[in-house]
Amino acid sequence: MKPMEMAEALFGEDTDGAATASTEGSVDSSALAAIAAHLEREQPAPTLSSARAATRGSEAIDLASAREEGLRTATAPQHYVDAVKRQKIAAGTAKKAKAAASEDEAAPKATEAAPAKTAKSAKAPAKKAAKAVGSARAAKAPAPAPAAGRDEDEARAGGVTHLGSQGTQYPTDYDPSVLETFENKHPGNDYFVKFNCPEFTSLCPITGQPDFATIYISYVPGERMVESKSLKLYLFSFRNHGDFHEDCMNIIMKDLIALMDPKYIEVWGKFTPRGGISIDPYCNYGRPGTRWEEVAWTRLANHDLYPEKVDNR
Secondary structure: OOHHHHHHHHHOEOOOOOEOOOOOOOOOHHHHHHHHHHHHHHOOOOOOOHHHHHHHOOOOOOHHHHHHHHHHHOOOOHHHHHHHHHHHHHHHHHHHHHHHHHHHHHHHHHHHHHHHHHHHHHHHHHHHHHHHHHHHHHOOOOOOOOOOOOOHHHHHHOOOOOOOOOOOOOOOOOOHHHOOEEEOOOOOOOOOEEEEEEEEEEEOOOOOOEEEEEEEEEEEOOOEEEOHHHHHHHHHHHHHOEOOHHHHHHHHHHHHHHHHOOOEEEEEEEEOOEOOEOOOOEEEEEOOOOHHHHHHHHHHHOOOOOOOOOOOO
């Protein structure tokens, strides 16, 4: 390799024009000539080994390979190397300054186009937001939670009069008029309310003997709910009412349906034995035309599949 080629390989540009020595820019011809002259004086021998040169024959020498080998076999004086680096750094700085100036010129044009793009892009989120609102309205969302707590005025206005009264009168014969309701604040939620009434009593219509039972009342409320003290007075009113067990359970269920129109209700009476036999009538109801109608049939069809053991009720 000639000294000038070695100088270009060491400190010039690659064949594709990319800067070498990890710096930017190019080296002027005078610097290359000075480096070449030094190399010719100090390193007259070829930089490529004879073996590699022989294998290449007349092929063009790859400058990248020559540079790699040249760096191992020859070293230019430090002041030449420093001069080359300074020139390349200066050239790179000038190139960056020119690029920055070009960006500054393009900035006003981009700013002019920005309002139109901003308006267009602003419409897209607004359109998506409107679509989302429409979807939310279309979906069945749960009802918002009501204000916490009830005050006495609200309960009284809803029709509750027995609760808290000091002059409660206990009817001694069947009286559904004592039943009272209050507002269900969670009509959007389906949930069960269960009453356990272990002191129910009525009379046999034939013998007049007392019948005792535990009654379970479970229901899924609609808009109204039965108030518990009024229910207690209502059940107490059966004290002197003569009816069969089965009649009492169906009457109770029908009175509660007429009172509050529940989505679902079931009444189950478990009477104590009389004459060696206990009777447990069960009845239920699901609001017609709703899924609760099917629930009522399913629960009735599968009622008491595993009866409890009754030995000393």
